Amino acid sequence: MPDQHAPAWLPPRTALIRIGTPAADGSGHPTLLALGGGDPSGAVHHGRPLPDGFLDQNQLRACRELFDPDTPMSEAVRTAGGLLGDALLAADLLDPWFDAIRKCHADGHPAHTLLDIRCPRLRTLPWELVAAPGDPVPLCIGVGPGLTFARLLRPASALLNTRLDPLHLPLRLLVVIGDTDPRLGAEKEAGRIRARLTEPFGEWHVEVVRTPTSDELASRLADLTPHVLHFIGHQQRDGTGAGVLTVRPPHQEPWDITGATVHGVLTAHVPRLVVLNACDTAGHAAEPLLTGLMSSGVAAVVGMSGGIESGPAGRFAEEFYAALGRAETVDRAVLTARQALLRADLARVDWARPVLVVRDTRDTVLTRLPALRVANETDKRFAHKRWNLRYAVDRVTERRALFDGFAPTGPDAPVTVVTGGPGTGKATLVRSVLHTWYRNGALTLWTDLEEVGRTATWLDLVLKVVDRLGDAAPGHPQLRLLEHRLAQLHTQWATDDKEPLLTLGPDRIWQDFVPGNSVGHLADRRHTALRHLADALLRIGSETGLVLALRSLGALEHLTVQQLLVPHLVEPLAAQAGGRAKVVLVANEEEAELVPFPLSDTARWITLKTFAADDLDAAVGDYGRAHDLSDDEVLRFARIMDLYREQHGGLVPDHLKTGMGTFRKRVGRR
Structure with a gap:
């Protein structure tokens, strides 16, 4: 990339400040300011070269020892920020850079700066703390729309050309707890992250793995394929002084993630963003690890310059993910979390520690495809007095299985059966996943025969599905054709698609006898009606994806399920090669026996039991935080x-609901 040109990938409102390696002719470090989105002829400002010793050893030490425990923090920040600001002023880059920032702010936009510091000796200096000459306040915490910083690190790798496509919901986050040291506050941090990513509902899927072996971590990465990997733990130093992340599995030898071994760790899957919420994960010692992550294909890394205590580290994570939950870009989320740390304690400079390192720009790291349906509209559609999705407890393994590869508009499996005992949360789990698929644009039809209020018939099922289709896709041509065909079957034996199209009558009462036809035709007409329904679902699903969820099969007669519903509705959907219409059956344990062979053998089964021991504390904490x-x-x-767990031998979601009522009575809260 020639220095005389602005990078073609540099987006608008973004400045790139480059300080190169010393020139062979002794002229010093070449400098350059490139502005994205501007006129190419004036987008590049060539600055004056900086002498190789533009910072003497004492000044370098003042910047690098910024977070030494014996250094007064406020004084150190002012010193470092002033020295780095003076360097940019000496390079004649400060004024054009300031002009670009002012223009962005005047337009009401945040300004972004990429720091392309190519000399390894200077790269880990705290450039994010740069301040204007005579101004003690670093620009990164200034008022107004804000100024975000990211360090550019582009190691030579073929993976650097990997395109980062926009993401469907849900975004996936894997939290890795490397050490059980109570001083880390790891469980509290993980709980706060999960709590912050519950709004808007269904946009994130969060999993936690605790002190895994290298095989266990690789397996989880392969199963979840997370977009974000968040590490909580300690960074140690190896024999060469390089930083390593240490993981301590129980009853086994600790193992390290180093710059040389991180490629092996990420063989199963490379996340887009890695957050290293551990001490000194962005300083000089961490450079081999950062380079290893970037050359593996990671697009961005957030680390810490110097040591950080568990309290501020947890607060940073909480605010950072809250900002990502609001769809802020990664650099903006770092700024938001930095400002939150500043507000929390004006006397400390924990806000100065976070560092963002990127491979290209911050825009595409977690760019989402626009959800086809807005959150509020979807929340209303899935609101139900019995199943409040806000209180849905994340059954991690079962939810991932139901997402089935995280396809955007439905599972890969044609038929999924979700079963379990009373109170295990089957309906809430399924509805919560339908919620996400609906946001992505699929048609999701929740059909509960229990709502009929009496023994249901096959016709109740058909009409409820038609009603749900009418809610989800009003006026759809295939829905109109289906109603026409069903209306014809009310009064005659044959069906055709000739105009004018009929509509279902207001009473929609199926006639057992059709004048001029034999009684034996009745069963055939039922088969035909269900096959018309299956055909409509397949055709509509081919356009948008469609998931039909059926609950309370036990409300139907056994023979109706086994001889009518399954062979003439469910199996035609399952048999369609490459079809995008899927079925999820939500069944109690006794209802699951209604699913006949061979469907019972070929369907994917997800069984909900009491919470697993590893998930129990998280479930209790998440449910409590959801209730504020x-x-x-x-x-x-x-x-x-x-x-409750001792009394019942385990917990299910219904126990959490009952326990919350008990808790509120004890503390006098409503």
């Missing part, structure tokens, strides 16, 4: 749930 309990209140609620 404080951390202390969550602990008190957890003690109540321990009693």
Whole structure:
């Protein structure tokens, strides 16, 4: 990339400041300012070369020892920010850079700066803290629309040309807890991250793996294929002084993630964003690890310059993911979290530690495809007095299985059966996943025969599905054709698609006898009606994707399920090669026996039981935080749930609901 040209990939409102390696002729470090989205003839400002010793050893030490425990923080930040600002001023880059920032802010837009510091000796200096001469406040915490920084690191790798396509919902996050050291506050941090990513509902899927072996971590990466990998733990130093991330599995030898071994760790899957919420993960010692991550294909890394305590680290993570949950870009999320740390304690400079390193720009790291349906509209569609999705407890393994590869508009499996005992949360789990698929543009039809309020018939099922189709795709041509065909079957034996199209009558009462036809035709007409329904679902699903969820099969007679519903509706959908219309059956344990062979053998089964031991504490904490309990209140609620667990031999979601009622009575809250 020639220095005289602005990079073609540089987006608008983004400045790139480059300080190169010293020139062979002794002229110093070449400097350049490139502005994205501007006139090519004036987008590049060639600055004056910086002498190789533009910062003496004492000044370098002042910047690099910024976070030494014995250094007064406010003084250190002012010193470092002033020195780096003076360097840009000496290179004649400060004024044109400031002009670009002012123009962005005058237009009401944030300004973005990429720091392309190519000399390894200077790369890890705290350039994000640069301040204007005479101004003690670093630009990264200034008022107005804000100025975001990212360090550019582009190691030679064929993977650098990998295109980052926009993402469907849900975005996937894997939290790796590397150490059980209580000083880390890892469980509290993980809980706060999950809590922050519950709104808007269904946009994120979060999993936590605790002190895994290298095989266990590789397996989880392969199963989840996360977009974001978040590490909580300690960074150590190896014999060469390079930083390594240490993971301590129980009853096994610790193992390290290093710059040389990170390629092997990420063989199964390379996330787009890695967050290293550990001490000194963006300083000089961490450079081999950062380079290894980038050359593996990671698009961005967030680390820390110097040591950071668990409290501020957890607060940073909480605010950072809250910002990502609002669809802020990665660099903007770092700025938001940085400002939150500043507001939390004006006397500390924890806000100065976060560092963002990117491979290209910050825009495409977690760019989402626009959801085809807005969150509020979808929330209303899935609102139900019995199943409040806000309180849905994330059954991690079962939810991932139901997402089935995280296809955007439905599972890969043609038929999925979700079964379990009473109170295990089957309906809430299925509805929550339907919610996400609906946001992505699929038609999702929740059909609950229990709502009929009496023994249901095959016709109740057909008409409820037609109603749901009418809600989801009003006026769709295939829906009009289906109603026409069903209306014809009310009054005559044959069906055709001739105009004018009929509509179902207001009473929609199926006639057992059709004048001039034999009684034996009745069963054939039922088969035909269900096959018309299956055909409509397949045709509509081919356009948008469609998931039909059927609950309370037990409301139908056994023979109706086995001899009518399954062979003439479910199996035609399952048999369609490459079809995008899927079926999810939500069944109690006794209802699951209604699913006949061979469908029972070929369907994908997901069974909900009591919470697994590894998920139990997280489920209790998530449920408490969803009810706006404080951390202390969550602990008190957890003690109540321990009693329920001992009494029932395990917990299911219904126990959490009952336990929350008990907790509120004890503390006098409504």
